[in-house]
Amino acid sequence: MKKGFFIFCDESVKSDRYYSNFYGGSMIAKEDYEKINNLLVSKKQDIGMEDSELKWSNINAxxxxxxxxxxxxxxxxxxxxxIKFRLMFTDNRFIPRNLTATHKQNEYHLLYYQFIKHSFGFSHINSDVLIDLELYFDTLPDKKEKNKKFKGFIHGLQYLPELEGANLQIKKESIYEVDSKKHIILQCSDVILGSMGFRLNNHHKDKPEGQYRRGKRTVAKEKVYRFINSKIRDIRPNFNIGVSTSVDGDPLNKFFHPYRHWLFTPSEHNYIPSSKNIK
Structure with missing residues (x-):
């Protein structure tokens, strides 16, 4: 016997004012995928956006x-x-120490690897059945050789001792780079990722240079962010977007919770305070 999941992965905001390196993923059981995908595509048609890609950057008034x-x-x-949604990001106040030139050159892929390895809580489950994973990455913005090496590390996750209990199967041919225009789940993931980067970096306060009022697009994005935040709080009241979500006393919830944030903090770091206030 085996159980299968698709994981649709996206990234956003490499570097920003306060928070950077945003990675997000939506995981869905293979048996649920067709029904849910059709439901989302149908909804996109109903709202008159069948010919447009849902993207945070495309939101307007x-x-x-x-x-x-x-x-x-x-x-x-x-x-x-x-669908289980996971989001990882870093806080610019925590500056990694002892990074080599290789670390810096491969930061994008190294962080993506940590996101896949930890965010869905596979290290905390013990499965009697094989868990078959297929991963869909929005086109990776790096050189082909580096992307190939990254996929090799993703394939190797199944052999890590700390993930042995999860009984994972990740075939090399089941790690894809895809066009988000063809995958509605990736598009929805992009909107959530973008909304969190927008708010955590205080872009809701942005004003055009020389202007006293915010632009219409900024106001529109804040409205969408506030709606998304209200939906998260329907799931988990008083959700704090700027910290790691509690496991509520049980590490298994890293797998079972429907929605989680993870503030990735390097094990060795220097801390530089800043004057930001996120609520």
């Missing part, structure tokens, strides 16, 4: 209601634990 409708459906699916 005319599309607020459409994006909120799409996010309402997506979060209703998350709330039912059919």
């Amino acid at each position: 005319y599309r607020v209601d459409a994006y909120c409708e799409m996010m309402e459906l997506y979060f209703n699916i998350i709330a039912q634990n059919i």
